[in-house]
Amino acid sequence: MTDQLSKVFAALADPTRRDMVARLTVADATVGDLAEPYDVSLQAVSKHLKVLEEAGLVSRSREAQRRPVHLEAEVFDLMSKWIERYRRQAEERYSRLDAVLASLQEADSPTAEEGTAS
Amino acid sequence: MTDQLSKVFAALADPTRRDMVARLTVADATVGDLAEPYDVSLQAVSKHLKVLEEAGLVSRSREAQRRPVHLEAEVFDLMSKWIERYRRQAEERYSRLDAVLASLQEADSPTAEEGTAS
């Protein structure tokens, strides 16, 4: 699991991490801020943030004792591109489906389908 | 990890499974077809397909001994929506950054807006 896309998908496969990302779109936050709504230890949240950071989804700076977490929106592009590319391909294929089916039926069955009036 | 979005992201976190999805955008395929390029057992591929199926990314039918695998493109929409929603939010935030910072400073100050009429 070395490639970034795998890391990004894996990072977002966890609902808690997705929620963190969602909240970070509103504003940067500290580890404590982020941990507050969840019923887990601060260490667990710290681990989640490490996963997000290694996926390139967030970055962290230093500000006294605090480590503000910042969303890196560019990574979304990576995912979007992957998804849109294959979605488009799939849709193109389906848009050709009728034509394919039609030609198959012509070749396949010279007679009508079941239940159709003859 | 019961929600579908988690399952979809988890399913696509594996490069082999992403590759399978990519190939399925071109045409439906049997388990054997899909397994051919990879250096793993057929059973392993069968497991990958089960993961993709449970995420709703593919469906399988029966055709004699074969189990053709078909890509379900609708699930891409689920992901797209999630991603685009937060990407848009994040982008909006950055474009409004100055204003946000200003309002944050205002909100910080002790004066409240509700029921302050003395």
Added chain:
DNA sequence: GGCTTTGTCAACCAGTTGATTGAGTACGTC
């Protein structure tokens, strides 16, 4: 210098994942 706040690192543990092999099922063909 000592205390508090904020967060990380390390060790551990149970549960999940991705792979394997071996056995078994479903279907068509001979």
Added chain:
DNA sequence: GACGTACTCAATCAACTGGTTGACAAAGCC
């Protein structure tokens, strides 16, 4: 009915995950 093909199920295993607690580090405050 025996055989081959296409595939799935079950048991097993090492590696990874997500959580825990305890100890530590880094910065500001007294």
